[in-house]
Amino acid sequence: MAYILCIILFCVGLLGVVTQRNLIKIILGLAVIEYAVNVMFVLIGYRTDGIAPIRDRSMSAAEFISGSVDPFPQAMVLTAIVVGLSALALLTAIAIRLYHKYGTYDITSIKRLRG
Amino acid sequence: MNGLSVIVKTTTRWVIDFIFLYGLFLTAYGHLSPGGGFPGGVTIASAYILIMLAFGKEKLYQNIGFKTISRLDCTAALAFLAVALLGFAYAGPFFVNFIQKRLPGTDFELLSAGIIPICNIIITLKVSASLLLVAVALSAVRVVPGGTDEQFQAEEED
Amino acid sequence: MFDLVTLLLLFMIIASLIALFTNDLLSAVIAIGAAGFGATVLFLLLRAPDVVPTHVVVEVLTLIILLRAVVGRETVTFAGVRPIPLAVASGVLVLLFLTFAVMSFSGMPEFGKPSMIANTDAPSRTYIAESLKETGAPNAVTAVLLDYRAYDTLGEATVIFTAIVGAVVLLRRRSRKQRQLPMGEQGGNSE
Numbered sequence: 001m002a003y004i005l006c007i008i009l010f011c012v013g014l015l016g017v018v019t020q021r022n023l024i025k026i027i028l029g030l031a032v033i034e035y036a037v038n039v040m041f042v043l044i045g046y047r048t049d050g051i052a053p054i055r056d057r058s059m060s061a062a063e064f065i066s067g068s069v070d071p072f073p074q075a076m077v078l079t080a081i082v083v084g085l086s087a088l089a090l091l092t093a094i095a096i097r098l099y100h101k102y103g104t105y106d107i108t109s110i111k112r113l114r115g
Numbered sequence: 116m117n118g119l120s121v122i123v124k125t126t127t128r129w130v131i132d133f134i135f136l137y138g139l140f141l142t143a144y145g146h147l148s149p150g151g152g153f154p155g156g157v158t159i160a161s162a163y164i165l166i167m168l169a170f171g172k173e174k175l176y177q178n179i180g181f182k183t184i185s186r187l188d189c190t191a192a193l194a195f196l197a198v199a200l201l202g203f204a205y206a207g208p209f210f211v212n213f214i215q216k217r218l219p220g221t222d223f224e225l226l227s228a229g230i231i232p233i234c235n236i237i238i239t240l241k242v243s244a245s246l247l248l249v250a251v252a253l254s255a256v257r258v259v260p261g262g263t264d265e266q267f268q269a270e271e272e273d
Numbered sequence: 274m275f276d277l278v279t280l281l282l283l284f285m286i287i288a289s290l291i292a293l294f295t296n297d298l299l300s301a302v303i304a305i306g307a308a309g310f311g312a313t314v315l316f317l318l319l320r321a322p323d324v325v326p327t328h329v330v331v332e333v334l335t336l337i338i339l340l341r342a343v344v345g346r347e348t349v350t351f352a353g354v355r356p357i358p359l360a361v362a363s364g365v366l367v368l369l370f371l372t373f374a375v376m377s378f379s380g381m382p383e384f385g386k387p388s389m390i391a392n393t394d395a396p397s398r399t400y401i402a403e404s405l406k407e408t409g410a411p412n413a414v415t416a417v418l419l420d421y422r423a424y425d426t427l428g429e430a431t432v433i434f435t436a437i438v439g440a441v442v443l444l445r446r447r448s449r450k451q452r453q454l455p456m457g458e459q460g461g462n463s464e
């Protein structure tokens with residue numbers, strides 16, 4: 001059930017990217033897609049009533065191995081979040097330049113004007 | 116952009132040190148408790164962005180100039196590559212944890228786990244300098260819509 | 274049936290729908306902030322304490338960057354009916370994607386049992402069992418990120434560097450050529 005809701009969140013973002021006319025809305029759709037992918041990764045690695053993958057001094061090895069959630073997707077998500085922020089900063093820089101040049105964020109008007 | 120009201124400035128003056136300290140804690144104890152290079156780096160970047168938002172860009176330039184930030188960014192990237200190549204030179208595969216293989220420390224101490232704390236510090240510098248750079252660049256432009264390129268005014272940054 | 278994970282995912286879906294289909298750009302940016310905050314609480318419930326501070330600070334910085342592009346510009350979006358073939362085509366695309374994604378995800382292990390339980394030579398078993406002995410770091414996520422998969426972190430540092438340098442270059446005022454001209458001859462297109 002959680003997987004299906006996450007896929008629906010991805011499709012909402014995809015719908016936003018494909019149908020919206022405003023450039024900022026397209027960037028927001030990409031942000032929603034990013035959130036959906038990160039949540040999906042961590043959902044895949046979740047163990048019911050698990051413990052976080054940080055080992056305590058007082059924890060025995062068997063307890064840790066049998067109870068912890070998967071640390072691998074969390075490591076991938078950690079880098080993916082910061083890379084997503086950098087990509088969004090680049091996109092916003094492009095959007096600001098386009099607004100400076102054309103005076104609008106509407107992608108249909110931007111296509112029609114000469115460069 | 117001259118900063119916000121007196122209430123925001125006073126609160127920022129009190130809170131900035133704690134945010135910075137929390138970022139340093141996340142970086143330094145990254146291998147022992149939840150944290151690491153990335154949360155520490157973005158927290159330190161957010162402390163400086165708070166200075167920029169509350170006091171204005173000029174205060175940030177008095178504190179740290181644009182050139183210092185970009186030099187820090189490039190130095191950290193090169194240092195990361197240097198640590199990786201040192202692993203290659205000393206003990207075998209590229210980017211191996213050569214300190215842990217040669218002289219392993221005691222577990223659960225601050226100075227253990229080989230190159231992991233060193234890499235955490237380098238990543239913190241890199242991420243915080245990069246995010247601060249892009250925030251300063253984004254706030255330094257003043258856009259005149261529909262203008263030519265020479266009207267794309269920005270503050271003098273050098 | 275309505276446990277907290279499902280409720281938070283529904284909250285994120287509703288917030289994203291509001292963000293993408295409202296008319297005011299400022300409300301859209303604020304709604305995206307709400308969706309990101311829901312994702313942060315979801316990460317906290319899913320036992321990922323390394324991801325939580327990163328995601329919350331990155332979400333706040335996203336809001337700051339997006340507000341920089343939105344405030345002071347025109348804040349009304351362009352209402353109006355999309356041309357009908359285009360709307361139908363996008364609806365068909367998204368429905369097709371949804372169908373195939375749900376079909377492919379039915380083969381995954383169910384929620385709550387990660388694949389490292391069933392799969393005995395998964396790398397995560399090695400990461401959990403050997404991370405303290407081999408790397409000396411009790412934090413398995415940091416050990417994976419900086420010892421077992423350090424090359425990916427190097428690649429990621431390069432990607433961040435490239436993207437940020439690209440963004441800074443795009444927002445530059447004058448090119449280097451224009452800066453070298455004497456004062457009387459400046460003018461004209463600099464890019």
